[in-house]
Amino acid sequence: DVKVTQSSRYLVKRTGEKVFLECVQDMDHENMFWYRQDPGLGLRLIYFSYDVKMKEKGDIPEGYSVSREKKERFSLILESASTNQTSMYLCASSLVGGNYEQYFGPGTRLTVT
Amino acid sequence: AQSVTQLDSQVPVFEEAPVELRCNYSSSVSVYLFWYVQYPNQGLQLLLKYLSGSTLVKGINGFEAEFNKSQTSFHLRKPSVHISDTAEYFCAVSSLRDYKLSFGAGTTVTVRA
Numbered sequence: 001d002v003k004v005t006q007s008s009r010y011l012v013k014r015t016g017e018k019v020f021l022e023c024v025q026d027m028d029h030e031n032m033f034w035y036r037q038d039p040g041l042g043l044r045l046i047y048f049s050y051d052v053k054m055k056e057k058g059d060i061p062e063g064y065s066v067s068r069e070k071k072e073r074f075s076l077i078l079e080s081a082s083t084n085q086t087s088m089y090l091c092a093s094s095l096v097g098g099n100y101e102q103y104f105g106p107g108t109r110l111t112v113t
Numbered sequence: 114a115q116s117v118t119q120l121d122s123q124v125p126v127f128e129e130a131p132v133e134l135r136c137n138y139s140s141s142v143s144v145y146l147f148w149y150v151q152y153p154n155q156g157l158q159l160l161l162k163y164l165s166g167s168t169l170v171k172g173i174n175g176f177e178a179e180f181n182k183s184q185t186s187f188h189l190r191k192p193s194v195h196i197s198d199t200a201e202y203f204c205a206v207s208s209l210r211d212y213k214l215s216f217g218a219g220t221t222v223t224v225r226a
Contacts, residue, residue: 004156031212040122042203042216043157050212058213090156099164100145100207102214104156 003027004105006091012111019078021108023091029103030096032074034058034066037088037107049074050096081112115140115206119217126194127225134189134220136204146187147205147214148178157203163187174198199224 007022025032031050035043035058045058047066055066063085067075074093078085088109092102120135138144145164149157161172168180178189187204204217 042218106156
């Protein structure tokens, strides 16, 4: 079974702090994704990566950056956390040449105070 | 670009009753279609997917969905729900040009005894 893990289930940070959210997948997937989930808005794509050191902006990249130094690890960075970034963050991965199915981690609920 | 509309934000239903969750999509190109489920405090899990072939797709836990190209719909059904089906359900679409998914806003299903 594909396993996607995220470094924290719950995180509380202060406004202005730099925040790192880590995601690791164990199935050698090329594609990795970061979403934020808010009530009534579904999942919105922040950034995605098709390969190591490659990244592309999604629909809502403002205030976020990402890093992918190794194939299995995809990090989301909040350079200066703000209260409007309080949300559930979900990481996913998928296989190039597969059936486009994405496999999701359990999510990190981030609260910025 | 693709978009997804889930027509019901909340669906209350009694145990052992049938349920239908409605999903419409818009796209100028061919798409793959997915339904995901999110149980409380968990990540997303794939219920079923339509890639090609038969328009009636069967998934896990007794769910099925029907792809209707002329109506651009992909409605999810279950003939008899259980308390354990209480969850949030997301419809998603992927174009064949990239590996990104566009999600609907979600439908919360609450099953009551």
